[in-house]
Amino acid sequence: MTTEPHMRYNACMKHPNESVIFRQLVDNATYTYTYILADLKSREAVIIDPVYEKVERDVELINQLELKLKYALNTHVHADHITGSGRIKSFMPNVKSVISEASKAVADIHIKDGDKIQFGNEFLHVLGTPGHTNGCLTFVSHTAKIAFTGDALLIRGCGRTDFQQGNSEVLYDSIHKKILSLPDEYSVFPGHDYMGRTSSSIGEEKRFNPRLTQNKEDFIETMKNLNLVYPRLMDVAVPANMVCGLQEPVKKNDENK
Amino acid sequence: MTTEPHMRYNACMKHPNESVIFRQLVDNATYTYTYILADLKSREAVIIDPVYEKVERDVELINQLELKLKYALNTHVHADHITGSGRIKSFMPNVKSVISEASKAVADIHIKDGDKIQFGNEFLHVLGTPGHTNGCLTFVSHTAKIAFTGDALLIRGCGRTDFQQGNSEVLYDSIHKKILSLPDEYSVFPGHDYMGRTSSSIGEEKRFNPRLTQNKEDFIETMKNLNLVYPRLMDVAVPANMVCGLQEPVKKNDENK
Numbered sequence: 001m002t003t004e005p006h007m008r009y010n011a012c013m014k015h016p017n018e019s020v021i022f023r024q025l026v027d028n029a030t031y032t033y034t035y036i037l038a039d040l041k042s043r044e045a046v047i048i049d050p051v052y053e054k055v056e057r058d059v060e061l062i063n064q065l066e067l068k069l070k071y072a073l074n075t076h077v078h079a080d081h082i083t084g085s086g087r088i089k090s091f092m093p094n095v096k097s098v099i100s101e102a103s104k105a106v107a108d109i110h111i112k113d114g115d116k117i118q119f120g121n122e123f124l125h126v127l128g129t130p131g132h133t134n135g136c137l138t139f140v141s142h143t144a145k146i147a148f149t150g151d152a153l154l155i156r157g158c159g160r161t162d163f164q165q166g167n168s169e170v171l172y173d174s175i176h177k178k179i180l181s182l183p184d185e186y187s188v189f190p191g192h193d194y195m196g197r198t199s200s201s202i203g204e205e206k207r208f209n210p211r212l213t214q215n216k217e218d219f220i221e222t223m224k225n226l227n228l229v230y231p232r233l234m235d236v237a238v239p240a241n242m243v244c245g246l247q248e249p250v251k252k253n254d255e256n257k
Numbered sequence: 258m259t260t261e262p263h264m265r266y267n268a269c270m271k272h273p274n275e276s277v278i279f280r281q282l283v284d285n286a287t288y289t290y291t292y293i294l295a296d297l298k299s300r301e302a303v304i305i306d307p308v309y310e311k312v313e314r315d316v317e318l319i320n321q322l323e324l325k326l327k328y329a330l331n332t333h334v335h336a337d338h339i340t341g342s343g344r345i346k347s348f349m350p351n352v353k354s355v356i357s358e359a360s361k362a363v364a365d366i367h368i369k370d371g372d373k374i375q376f377g378n379e380f381l382h383v384l385g386t387p388g389h390t391n392g393c394l395t396f397v398s399h400t401a402k403i404a405f406t407g408d409a410l411l412i413r414g415c416g417r418t419d420f421q422q423g424n425s426e427v428l429y430d431s432i433h434k435k436i437l438s439l440p441d442e443y444s445v446f447p448g449h450d451y452m453g454r455t456s457s458s459i460g461e462e463k464r465f466n467p468r469l470t471q472n473k474e475d476f477i478e479t480m481k482n483l484n485l486v487y488p489r490l491m492d493v494a495v496p497a498n499m500v501c502g503l504q505e506p507v508k509k510n511d512e513n514k
Binding site: 023024025026027028031054057061064065195196197198199204207208 | 280281282283284285288311314318321322452453454455456461464465
């Protein structure tokens with residue numbers, strides 16, 4: 001029996017002084033996770049990695065929870081689905097789309113390693129975690145003890161490195177130096193999981209991630225030999241995501257044409 | 258802006274005296290949610306509504322978390338997928354399969370409204386919530402402030418009532434008297450969600466559930482007119498689930514044949 005820190009994760013409980021609202025959402029078509037995090041008192045909120053086709057669902061929930069959505073954040077330029085960060089502005093015109101400077105994508109706000117995203121009294125701390133793409137970011141809430149790792153660190157895996165400026169050596173360093181150096185008990189909420197797991201923890205990934213427990217040379221060799229298929233939606237998704245889903249928000253009426 | 262109790266849900270944070278480990282898992286083929294809940298100190302655990310095809314995934318996670326699985330609980334006899342509560346015993350022979358008395362299904366242990374399921378120092382309180390089937394149960398953890406509602410109460414919906422002893426009037430009373438009488442801030446973790454929402458809260462369902470905010474007569478009328486298709490797997494799943502997935506655990510070697 002163990003009570004090591006790495007085992008004390010994901011006790012999803014109400015904190016007596018709870019200060020955030022947190023929701024995870026799934027797009028079953030692409031196994032993509034979307035997250036809503038809000039400051040309880042001010043109701044200011046962010047959405048992380050919304051999916052184009054799921055924007056109505058997300059907007060309805062945000063409205064029902066009486067949240068004031070401030071930012072639609074992208075962890076990176078996705079290759080497997082179109083981001084909803086542009087489309088959400090058709091419903092909520094004051095929302096700002098956000099992506100990394102390094103992505104070179106069009107967005108309202110560009111961020112980089114070391115930046116802080118404020119919503120109410122809460123913050124997301126921005127870590128630059130390139131390697132899957134060179135603009136990948138991880139967002140950390142120290143209040144909720146959560147790292148939103150996008151496609152850098154996945155549960156028992158990591159993002160592929162064979163396109164979009166992918167670089168295994170860079171990814172290995174990003175994950176080890178930036179993500180796995182967080183406290184063991186922090187939860188990991190990734191951009192995807194293809195086996196239906198919804199979260200992990202830093203301690204757990206340090207111990208059980210079959211790719212990242214290798215040394216750097218073996219990791220690079222593993223990544224070289226994955227032989228993955230070309231993403232079905234890549235030729236549609238990447239150009240669309242380079243303008244954060246939509247360069248200009250579409251008016252609601254236009255969408256019914 | 259509101260800070261009413263019904264809005265303070267799902268702040269997924271670590272309690273300073275956290276005493277449980279909680280995980281949600283998804284079967285993307287049938288949109289079924291499986292849950293693992295464990296007592297942190299003793300490592301004793303339960304799994305709720307495991308899915309036959311996902312047992313290896315669940316067993317691996319339980320082993321990595323160093324949990325001692327005590328019970329495999331079924332909220333009811335499912336019509337859309339085969340339970341993993343029998344198959345999990347092939348990997349963990351000491352696990353007991355559990356289902357309601359009223360289901361008339363074969364299992365190691367039969368439970369009913371008012372019973373308590375103990376694992377370590379933790380308890381799940383059993384509520385009889387018939388109506389979708391006559392053996393439906395809801396499990397409540399007062400520590401985690403979670404109601405596992407199976408297919409009785411779904412997020413903004415409820416289980417269908419047109420087969421398996423379904424009864425709209427009974428379901429309406431079960432949900433209102435047993436589930437929606439729980440504190441507003443309790444989370445609702447259902448058996449399915451077809452839109453990718455992973456949780457809700459009692460307060461939220463009391464306010465926004467389009468079916469349950471109706472009066473009983475209108476609810477019965479709504480349920481009568483759903484015109485749902487016959488579940489694809491029903492003729493396979495119900496007989497299999499009447500013996501909790503497997504009457505006798507299959508030996509590991511037999512499965513490789």
